[in-house]
């Protein structure tokens with residue numbers, strides 16, 4: 001039998017290198033290489049470990065541009081059995097609500113599922129909203145910030161969830177959406193053989209018309225998004241204010257005065 005497992009994967013730019021297009025209020029995705037959102041690697045590893053323990057099939061789903069196929073191939077190399085890319089011009093410019101709506105429609109189209117895994121947040125959008133919104137759109141429960149999977153069987157999962165410095169041991173039956181933190185596992189590295197196998201894997205690409213039986217196109221992309229970016233402000237980095245003293249007593253007295261002024265001594 002086994003479980004039907006879905007993993008939500010977003011392709012993100014390498015956040016250490018990416019630049020921001022202030023005028024357009026968008027990330028300039030051409031300025032850095034793309035990779036799987038790091039938290040989604042943990043989500044994928046969690047799904048693959050569940051499959052290895054109780055059996056099942058792992059389907060990775062991503063909404064993104066055509067080049068997101070490379071991240072889905074990477075997901076196959078890391079243990080996903082199949083992958084679907086939701087790619088269409090009408091999906092572009094989506095806010096989190098339109099993103100989660102589109103993802104939930106695709107999950108409906110996949111049909112039967114037991115567990116959906118996602119990352120707690122992305123390193124680019126960083127809202128941490130999409131997972132919970134997908135669960136709401138599908139009308140299923142979700143458990144967020146899961147740091148440990150304590151137990152899993154064909155019909156139940158027991159997890160540790162960390163919220164506001166408290167730990168909760170929670171149990172749920174299926175269907176369920178789980179968002180994971182980085183503590184949940186250490187994602188495996190694909191072997192060369194896995195990578196070669198993944199290169200040949202077929203990634204299904206679903207365009208808007210492939211979802212026509214489950215989607216209302218008025219709710220997708222830029223025009224289906226209830227929020228708009230009004231203005232983007234990049235905070236200025238604070239520069240260190242150095243002061244040079246040529247004599248030791250002058251420097252020491254300055255530090256003492258500064259500490260006294262702040263009532264630290």
Ligand SMILES: Cc1cc2nc3c(=O)[nH]c(=O)nc-3n(C[C@H](O)[C@H](O)[C@H](O)COP(=O)(O)OP(=O)(O)OC[C@H]3O[C@@H](n4cnc5c(N)ncnc54)[C@H](O)[C@@H]3O)c2cc1C
Pocket residue numbers: 008009010011026037039040043061062063064092093094095096097099100103117118119120121122124125126127128129130131225227228229
């Ligand atoms: C008004 C507005 C306009 C925007 N316009 C654009 C735009 O033009 N172009 C653009 O690229 N972005 C745009 N964005 C950003 C876009 O909405 C977010 O990137 C997207 O909704 C995901 O949100 P997030 O990155 O905060 O994900 P989070 O909520 O932080 O992600 C949580 C988890 O959800 C899953 N997830 C998130 N996104 C996806 C996805 N796409 N596919 C599969 N799984 C996913 C992952 O598992 C992830 O770890 C816009 C946002 C707003 C508010």
